[in-house]
Amino acid sequence: MKIHEYQAKELLSRFGVQVPRGHVAQTAPEVRKAAEDLGGTVVVKAQIHAGGRGKGGGVKLARSAAEAEELAGQIIGMNLVTHQTGPEGKQVHKVLVEEGLDIARELYVGIVLDRAKSQIVFMASTEGGVEIEKVAAETPDKILKEYVDPAVGLQSFQARKLAFGLGLAGDQIKNAVKFFMALYKAYMASDCSLAEINPLVVTKDGKVLALDAKINFDDNALYRHPDFAELRDLDEEEPLEVEAGKYHLNYIRLDGEVGCMVNGAGLAMATMDMIHIAGSDPANFLDVGGGASPETVENGFKIILSDKHVKAILINIFGGIVRCDRVAKGVIEAASKIDIRVPVVVRLEGTNAEEAARLLEESDVSFEVGRTFHDAAYRVAAAIGKGV
Secondary structure, eight states, rough: OBOOOOHHHHHHHHTTTOOOOOEEESSSSHHHHHHHHHTSSSEEEEEOOSSOOOTTOEEEEEESHHHHHHHHHHHHOOEETTTTTTTTTTEEEOOOEEEEEEEEEEEEEEEETTTTTTTEEEEEEEEEEEEHHHHHOOOGGGEEEEEEEEEEOHHHHHHHHHHHHHTTTTHHHHHHHHHHHHHHHHHHHTTTTEEEEEEEEETTSEEEEEESSSEEEEEGGGOOGGGGGGGGGGGSSSSHHHHHHHTTTTEEEEEEEEEEESHHHHHHHHHHHHHHHOOOOOOEEEEETOOOOHHHHHHHHHHHHHHOOOEEEEEEESSSEEEHHHHHHHHHHHTTTTTOOEEEEEEEEEHHHHHHHHHHHHSSOEEEEOOSSSHHHHHHHHHHTOOO
């Protein structure tokens, strides 16, 4: 689950992470008032779930409250396109108005889980304000890392090591260590999957603050934080993913043309790979779970077909928990209720797979039956003229 920058900063400040003074606003007059409260010189920042806002024209410096109001009128309501939004962009509904700072240096810090090491990794770099992926690819030696055993936590000597590695000195080191320790505490207490400060700024008087903040929560831990539900902004999420969530379906929209309906994340990944090998690309990841009931399959069909880019559907179900013949009956029942105007290839494997294939072939609904994984993938690619 992602949240906005202003929400991330409100959360971090509760744990002692230093952030600039600021106010969120939804109208230009509100922005003017916020700028007056903050002293005139402010930064007006579009609030969307994407990076690269500055390059897209979503972050502007205002030297006065009047200028801030004028800039807000340009930003609020704009369709902001960045490298992370895609060409369709995202509409800006609110902005964060922050005090201007006398910045001496821009740095980077971030915390993620390293699954290979089963440890938290605290990263820091002197290359603040730059995409960390670009730094990792071009100058990996500029990324400092400290691995943290979750049972022990970040130690002060590790925080000092990072501060020295960033070239900080004097009070900057003391302030940075305090910042790093507080950021780690916020990350762990909030069950985050990512905490990224880019840039982390050092002001000319030695303060260390989060000029930007990106926080992602671990969805599997949200039950421990019921108050986080109010932070969710459905306008920033893919509508079909929101709709799928209502039916407890795991759905992620992709850029291809073959709709995928599977059960199990591992099978979903393998299915998407096989579609690519066959010469096409998946339009989505849709996991219907172990049951694959008629109702679940019907809802899955509706969600997949809501994507105008889908030209064919591949249903790839393994009948382990549920028998394949029951899945086949569910697919037939669901398909008979929906106007499906694209080719559908079905591959069922597991208990009673042959009986399932017979039911599909003899049904009044037009299906192509894939007898093997390979056969099903190549059939669906050929159905849209993309076979190799």
